[in-house]
Amino acid sequence: MPLFPPSLDTRRWPDLVAEARALLPLESPQWTDHNHSDPGIAVLEMLAWLVDTDVYRASRVTDRHRRKLLALLGVHPAPPSAARVVLAVRTGPGAPPELPARLGFVAHGADAPIGLETSEAVPLTGASVVAAGTDDGTAERFGHTLGWTDHTPTLLAGTAVDALGPDPRAGAALVLGLDRALPAGTVLALYLDADTATTGGPDPGEAADTGPHHDARTVWEARAGGAWQPLADVVDRTGALTRSAAVRLRIGPAALPVEPLGAAGTRAWLRCRLDRGRHDAPPRVRRVLADAVEAVQATAAVGAYEVASTAVPAGAATPVEGARMALAITVDGARVVRTLRTDDPAAPVVRILRWIAPTPAAHGRLVAELVAAGVGDGAPEQTFTLPGGAIAPDGPTPGPHRVWLADPAGGVEPVRLVPDLDAAGRTDLHAVLDAATGTLTFGDGRAGRVPESGRTVLAAYRTTSGARGAALAPPAPVRVAPDARTRVLPAGPPAPGALTVTLVGPATGGTDAEDTAAAAARAERGLWAHERLVDALAAADAHSLDELPRAAVLRLAAPERAVTLAGVERCALATPGTRIARVRAFADTDPRLPGLVAAGCVSVVVVPSLPRGRPEPTAGLLRAVRRHLAGLRTTGTRLFVTGPRYVVVAAEVTVALLPGADPSVTAAAVRAALETFLHPITGGPRGTGWPFGRDVHRSEVLRVVDEAAGVDHVTALALRADGGPAGCGGLCVPPTALVVPGEHVVRAVRAGAAR
Structure with missing residues (x-):
């Protein structure tokens, strides 16, 4: 079912008036004048209209309401994300010794150039x-x-x-x-x-x-x-x-x-x-x-301004091209810089790309990674548009301050960016940033402070093309961006042919801003994750996710809490930093007390892929899974994370050869077939791993041996478990155990000798 159902149908107010008028003879027989001229009827009509209006308003769920409901679930529409690519750099004559961090590149996409920035400095x-x-x-x-x-x-x-x-x-x-x-x-x-x-x-x-x-x-x-x-x-x-x-x-x-x-x-x-x-x-x-570096599909927003001849830089340092320094400016309506300060510790630290000092006779020039979005006018609910389009997240842990208010008289105040202004007080300098459009909205004086008249709104941010960047792939050509940032490199712009840059593989990530419907769908997947797991088990008539194909299990979302056994298994598979081949959870089971019912205990058996012959989890893997599940389990549940218990199965088999078959080759083929069939990861009847607790049936082993290359038929077969005596029947496997192949004894004889 959808997270947000359609709006309710409303009744028209005349129907409500007619219903109330029909009840008058029952409720008030003395009221006989039911015409519009009667004051009581007029009151009924007014009340019906108010009820109709309230019902209509109550049944309308606006986008703002949806966002608030999603916030109660801990879900917020995701902002645009920047794609990431790897750039391979080949050097030529005149190449610089190092590429600085956040150096701009241009990749030519399918329809338009796309900007890139290096994530870190890379020596060449x-x-x-x-x-x-x-x-x-x-x-x-x-x-x-x-x-x-x-x-x-x-x-x-x-x-x-x-x-x-x-x-x-x-x-x-x-x-x-x-x-x-x-x-x-x-x-x-x-x-x-x-x-x-x-x-x-x-x-x-x-x-x-x-x-x-x-x-x-x-x-x-x-x-x-x-x-x-x-x-x-x-x-x-x-x-x-x-x-x-x-x-x-x-x-x-x-x-x-x-x-x-x-x-x-x-x-x-x-x-x-x-x-x-x-x-x-x-x-x-x-x-x-x-000489390879990761680059993000995001470019720093750049502001270019004229500097008034009367604007004298205040502070101990003057702007220096290529340097990163604290900078606060105020502009007028024509976007001309009127004041400039470099000594305010609260000012944003940005890179200066161009600086021409003003003179009494001429304006100066300032180009920096700082955008003056506008000037406050003192009105409530002021909005400003940050140029460049969608706003990229500012690194893996974006800070709360990327916007500031600068006062012409001096002083800079950081603006805190929040999802909404509902909790903002009248003195809180908060604002809401719509990352999809770059729209910045301030408060009305009651919920959020109003930017005072004359104050300049400054912003330092990066823009991204979102999903367009995800389409980047070789052989798209890449070159150093011919912009102001390249001009201020320590060694100057690279000479032609000094750098040859190519994409290594396609881009990863890169999405557009998520709308409310997409966020609601994501929240729904999280809310119904348990039900999806239950449905998958029911569709396959299975009791555990371990019985389903691993690829299908990984496509199912992991629930937020490990409540059911399937939820425990899916959460264990999602342990960060691990590569788990199989997981099986057993209820009311304590590995220290095999065969006894342990109420409130859940045993989680973890099986990796290594070592190949007998997979065993390391202490580090068990510790990682245990730590991950500890924060997801329900209160009162005791979780035990262990490795598998193995039953070593060895076969003693005699086979008759087909005419012309080599005995040693056939014996090797039989051993390989037995090892494959009895393997805990790749064995079993379906080749997806031996099922937990499944007995080894003699008939199935006979079929596996008989299908080996060079075998005419099987003349003798005996199975032994854990080094015990060989028997002619099958082998029992405990419910929480797997099988692993042991040392097989194979005799390959000619068909006549077998008789």
Whole structure:
């Protein structure tokens, strides 16, 4: 059902008058004059009209009402979001040593140029990653002929690979080769593009995870003098290679020379080695780039003004082109600067892009990342429009102040931006910013203060193209923006051909402002998340989300509270920073008391993808899931987060060969078929993992063996559990346990010998 139902039907007031007049003989028989001339009838008509009006007004739900109702649910329409892209920079003659943060670029989209800004400063070395491979921890002993997997053509083509191998252990490493040596002290900026499509990922809307991995720890090393040297000055945001992020490395005193590395070739070598701990799933990487930087599809708003000849800068410092400094200005109706101050600590700190001091005979010129939106007139509910279109969020944690009031007599007051003015007092300098249109609305003197006459409204913000930026993708050309910000670079504008910038993959994110209907739909998905899980279970006739395809489960929203068993399972899968393959929740179960009913207890069994043969969660994974569920559980529920209990199943089987079949090859095929069928992640009757508590049936094992390549028929089969005696029947599995393949004994004989 919709969150906001349609408005109620209203009755016309003449119908109400007719109904009241029909009741008069019953309620007041002495009242006989029912004509319009009777004062009582006139009163009835007036009351009917008032009731009709009130009913009409009560049945109208305005957009403002919807927003307030959504706010009660903790939901606010989302502002526009800026798309993010990765830029690969190649240097030429005359290239600067570093690209500063918030440097502007222009990408040519499908219909119009789109502005970009670098998220952080990036040093330029001119190096490129031209070789890559995986060392399983033993390649060094064999000269990189064994234990070594060359990923160079795959990574250069942008195809995902297992960065540390399919089953990484401590010592495994991603080895990267650069095309040139780097001197000591060089800062190298790498960007690692991780692939999470096969291992899951954060739910949409989940805050970006920037902390370390919950268990795995990696170290970066450089090869010099035939040995690996650890790098001490490293900033790695990839979470042990599990997410796309930047890596900053400072080359140590031994420098980074070009030298041979066995069969891997001669390059300048770096590596990221798994030092300790374990991943939940093999980290996968699509590409690793040097001299790459993340850019956001947002550009700082710039104001350009004439400075009156009488405007003398007040303060200890005069504006300096390229510098960031506190700046407060006031303008007149013609947008000419009348006063300018650089000594007010409450003033916004902005970058000066152009400054020509005024003279008694001529106006000056000021260009800065500061917009004078207008001048207050003292009227209530003043509105100002910030130029540039949609307003982008100001970083991951936007502050409350991006708007200020400047007084010509001196002084700057910050304006607090709020969702609405309902709670604002008459002295509160609050305003409402519509990020979609850039409209800024102040109060009326009762709810929110009115900007006084003559005060200038200043704003520092960034604009974005929203969903248009999400369409950016190679081979869209990118160039440095030819604007005032480029002109004030420390080394000046780059020379033609000094920088070649390309997009690395398509943009991520980028949305337009959310309207009330979209916010209501989002709130509805959150409110009915439990019902969606129940419906999915009913449609599949399942008792647990573990019985459904994992991709279908991840498409269902995680509920805000873990109330039902399905809700517990979905919330566990959504634990930030984890890559969980399977989760199963059991009610009234305490793992310390197997077989007994434990009222109020819920056991949550977590199964990762690693180690491949026998997946076991690490202590860090269990701790992360336990911490996440602790804030979502219902009061009085005891949650136990554990790993799976395994029943080791081994088969002793004799098979008759098909004519011409090789005994050793057939025996290997039978073992592989048994291991696949009994695997806790990829096994089971449907190939989605062995179901919890499902017995091993002899007939199914016979079918699996009989379908193996080279098998004519099965002549003998015995199954054993946990090293016990072999039997001719099936095996029982406890309700909370899984199976895992053991050591199988397979005999492959000729058909005649089998008889």
